[in-house]
Amino acid sequence: xxxxxxxxxxxxxxxxxxxxxxxxxxxxxxxxxxxxxxxxxxxxxxxxxxxxxxxxxxxxxxxxxxxxxxxxxxxxxxxxxxxxxxxxxxxxxxxxxxxxxxxxxxxxxxxxxxxxxxxxxxxxxxxxxxxxxxx
Numbered sequence: 367x368x369x370x371x372x373x374x375x376x377x378x379x380x381x382x383x384x385x386x387x388x389x390x391x392x393x394x395x396x397x398x399x400x401x402x403x404x405x406x407x408x409x410x411x412x413x414x415x416x417x418x419x420x421x422x423x424x425x426x427x428x429x430x431x432x433x434x435x436x437x438x439x440x441x442x443x444x445x446x447x448x449x450x451x452x453x454x455x456x457x458x459x460x461x462x463x464x465x466x467x468x469x470x471x472x473x474x475x476x477x478x479x480x481x482x483x484x485x486x487x488x489x490x491x492x493x494x495x496x497x498x499x500x501x
Contacts, residue, residue, distance in 0.1 A: 373399065373400045374399035374400065376401065376448040377447045378450070379447045379449070380406075380451045381406060381452045382454035383421075384404070384406040384414070385410070387496070389414070390415065396424060402424075402425040402426070405432065406454060408429060426445075432454050432477075433472060433475060433479065435479045435482075438480070439486065442480070443486050443487055446488075449492045450492075450493045455472060480493075481495075
């Protein structure tokens with residue numbers, strides 16, 4: 367499988383691109399020649415791979431909460447992605463105990479917002495939803 371052939375010059379959205387896995391995926395897809403848009407909150411850790419590696423250079427770096435359906439929908443529809451890698455989630459166990467509503471809202475309804483938005487784009491889009499744990 368020739369990954370460069372698959373991803374080169376393709377429009378790709380990565381949600382959670384400021385996190386550990388998302389930042390590595392962003393770096394890898396940039397090397398393959400993809401046109402990447404990252405949608406995420408600010409990095410939650412310091413140091414962070416995202417900040418240390420300056421991955422935001424050369425991508426569309428969008429700070430957006432996936433629970434904000436209107437703004438999310440506008441960004442996705444206007445970008446017309448060929449691929450979406452959905453990695454954004456509230457994954458911290460301690461936070462899930464302290465704020466279970468936030469965790470469910472982000473992980474379930476945030477994912478639903480992305481999937482519902484796919485109905486509004488007029489091009490073929492491949493989607494990968496990462497598994498996550500909720501309380």
